[in-house]
Amino acid sequence: MPRFWTLASLRLVTAPASTPVPTLADIRAAAVRIAPLVHRTPVLTSTSLDVLCGARIFFKCENFQRTGSFKIRGASNAIMSLTDEQAACGVVTHSSGNHASAVACAARHRGVPSFIVVPENAPQAKIDTAAGFGGVISLCKPTLEARQEMVDDIQERTGAAMVHPYDNNDVIAGQGTAALELVEEITGLEIVSAPVSGGGLLSGTAIAATSLRPAIRVVGAEPVNADDAYRSIRAGSIQPLLHSNTIADGLRAALCPRTFDIIRSRVTNILTVDEETIIEAMKLIWRYLKIVVEPSGAVPLAMVLAHRERFAGRHVGLILTGGNLDLDKLPWQH
Amino acid sequence: MPRFWTLASLRLVTAPASTPVPTLADIRAAAVRIAPLVHRTPVLTSTSLDVLCGARIFFKCENFQRTGSFKIRGASNAIMSLTDEQAACGVVTHSSGNHASAVACAARHRGVPSFIVVPENAPQAKIDTAAGFGGVISLCKPTLEARQEMVDDIQERTGAAMVHPYDNNDVIAGQGTAALELVEEITGLEIVSAPVSGGGLLSGTAIAATSLRPAIRVVGAEPVNADDAYRSIRAGSIQPLLHSNTIADGLRAALCPRTFDIIRSRVTNILTVDEETIIEAMKLIWRYLKIVVEPSGAVPLAMVLAHRERFAGRHVGLILTGGNLDLDKLPWQH
Structure with missing residues (x-):
């Protein structure tokens, strides 16, 4: 399993108390802003999965989202929020996966170029998808330093605006629109x-x-x-990502101070799941919901299965984040 | 009229005037009758697939239907149409696939037993599914004679009412409810x-x-x-199924006089596709629609791909029949 980014134990500081945080109003504004570019995704249920989980599960299907994942929500909100002057020179980001395609797609919609820094060990299929949306791909060595150096270099050369995958309030507000739709549609979620x-x-x-x-x-x-994230929340300070050897290839990044602070104040708990349960959950989703979901998207269901007693009888909304994967190599066939 | 269809001259014989055929009114009545038991399935579209096909494609997603295929529509209409007296002793059918689960599910809903005659070489997973819905499974040798003998024997012993997979007007009217929904929802289908x-x-x-x-x-x-069916329509008379060596395991049965007559009078054309194109179409559906469809369900898209010139620029509705298959053995991995 490749590690896309080799993570040094950087960023052990928390954000200053003055850091502004997105509000519900920002998320509602994002929903209006991105509406022309994103799909309203369906919420699916399965009686069989409810029985297996001992809970009532509502799946918000972002695998059906434009570009195949929720990432278009945040990317398009950030890119549509730029002033004409800020957007004029295009946008730049780093990603080896769904955020890359999302930025390229949203930039094309805005009519500006996108520059995508991708680690050279990223899957070719994902690089091709971002390039297919018109992204200008730059390969770098798979280290944080090489990545930052290349982003800096592109910004210097082009003046492109950075669209960070998560350390960005507009991105966070955009991602929040999925839960906005889910919670408004399914009343009674606990x-x-x-x-x-x-x-x-x-x-x-x-x-x-x-x-x-x-x-x-x-x-x-x-x-x-x-x-x-699990260790950071328990420690009360950001802990480094010690390893990221998981089949859930969308979940190999680490918290930043901005997201750490929001999560610490708004999230009740973080629960972990092992690889076997992720694969089991993914297969259950394919079998019972008849939808294609990538390993990362199955992690919330895996969590419900692995911590069943915590969810017993509850109405639980899960965000199925995406459906992009290599259909020739399914994880349960390895 | 473009050269789309060349079959008018082949309609040589009409059905005997006495054979009753389901009408739109029967299909509308079926839709009301089965509503408590079936899902209204969504219609999905994909810009990428439209570009690949050179046409505008609307997929009626019966893979999301209860029991995983459209078969519940016909089975439930037939079983709900029985009088209490007819239903009292249960129902019997023969099937190695989706119709078996559908009959078992609909019979359980009606509160009567179901007896399912299954060839002994049927996939265990499908047998288990039908049994999971409460079907009483009887295995027989995989010949038409053995199957009929066992059905006759069960009817004699139990008095169960036969629910044929297709040679039954109530089943046909039930299956028609999928197209009823599709055509009423998507105006402008050609x-x-x-x-x-x-x-x-x-x-x-x-x-x-x-x-x-x-x-x-x-x-x-x-x-x-x-x-x-292709050969029968061209010959003007029912032709035997000479072979059924196809990955589309739901499509291995042959027309009966009832369906032959309806198809001859109502269907413009039948087009065939090879195995490779079926597999390609199935994978395209998984990749772009992010849904799990069985090989049989991909055959209409395969047809559009294989006969592209006939569909160019058209608005085409395709019925994706089901999503039940063994996820451990995908056809493109063989």
């Missing part, structure tokens, strides 16, 4: 869960869900093999 | 297509679509490796 990687989706989800319904508990789902 | 096996779905589809919108052309899609 728990909402999203996977946690860099924490952008979980932050937006937590702000949307707890602002709309203060009684809702928001739980992050994280692979035990990339459990920096 | 062509509607369903796979053809025994012809129940295609018959119901043709009656619904052409009754609602006489200008709609209905096209059957059939594997070239199980092309009895």
Whole structure:
């Protein structure tokens, strides 16, 4: 399993108390802003999965989202929020996966170029997808330093605006629109869960869900093999990502101070799951919901299965984050 | 009229005037009758697939249907149409696939037993599914004679009512409810297509679509490796199924006089596709629609891809029949 980014134990500081945080109003504004570019995704249920889980599960199907994942929500909100002057020179980001395609797609919609820094060990299929949306791909060595150097270099050369995958309030507000739709559509949800990687989706989800319904508990789902958020929340300070050897290839990033602070104040708990349960959950989703979901998207269901007693009898909303994967190599066939 | 269809001259014989055929009114009545038991399935579209096909494609997603296929529509209409006296002793059918689960599910809903005759070489997973819905399974040798003998024997012992997979007007009317929903929801369809096996779905589809919108052309899609319907329509008389060596395991049955007559009078054409194109179409659906569809369900898209010039620029509705398959052995991995 490749590690896309070799993570040094950087960023052990928390954000200053003055850091502004997106609000429900920001998320509602994002929903209006991105509406021309994104799909309203369906919420699916399965009686068979409810029986297996001992709970009532509502799946927000972002695998059906434009570009195949929720990432278009945050990317398009950030890119549509730029002034004409800021957007004029295009946008730049770093990603080896769904955020890359999302930025390229949203930039094309805005009519500006996108520059995508991709680690040279990223899957070719994902690089091709971002390039297919018109992204200008730059390969770099798979280290944080090489990545930053290349981003800096592109910004210097082009003047492109940075669209960070999660350390960006507009991105967080955009990601929160998925939970906004879910919680407004399914009344009576008691728990909402999203996977946690860099924490952008979980932050937006937590702000949307707890602002709309203060009684809702928001739980992050994280692979035990990339459990920096789990350890950070328990330690009360950001802990480094020690390893990221997980099949959930979208969940190999680490929290930043901005997302750490939001999650610490808005998220009830983070629970971890092992690889075997992620694969089991993924296969159950394919079998019973008849939809294609990528490993990262199955992590919240895996969490419910692995911690069944915590969800017994509850109405639980899960964000199925995406459906992009190599159909020739399914994880249960390895 | 473009050269789309060359079959008018082949309609040599009409059905005897006495054979009753389901009408649009029967299909509408079926829709009301089965509503408590079936899902209204969504219609999905994909810009990428439209570009690949050179046409505008609307997928009626019966893979999301209860029991994982459209078969519950016909089975439940037939079983709910029985008088209390007829239903009292239960129902019997023969099937190795989706119809078996559908009959078992609908019978359980009605509160009567179901007896399912299954060839002993049927996949264990499908047998288990039917049994899971409460079906009483009887294995027989995989010949038409052994199957009929066992059905006769069960009827004699139990008095169960036969629910044939397609040679039954109530089943045909039930299957037609999928096209009823599709054509009423998507205005402007020019062509509607369903796979053809025994012809129940295609018959119901043709009656619904052409009754609602006489200008709609209905096209059957059939594997070239199980092309009895294609040959029958061209010959003007029912031709035997010479082989059924196709990955589309739901399409291995042959027309009966009832479905042959309906198809001959209502269907514009039947087009065949090879195995490779079926597999390609199936993978495209998984990749772009992010849904799990079984090989049989991909046959109409395969037909569009294989006969692209006939569909160029058209608005085409395709019935994705089901999503039940063994996820451990995907056809493109063989």
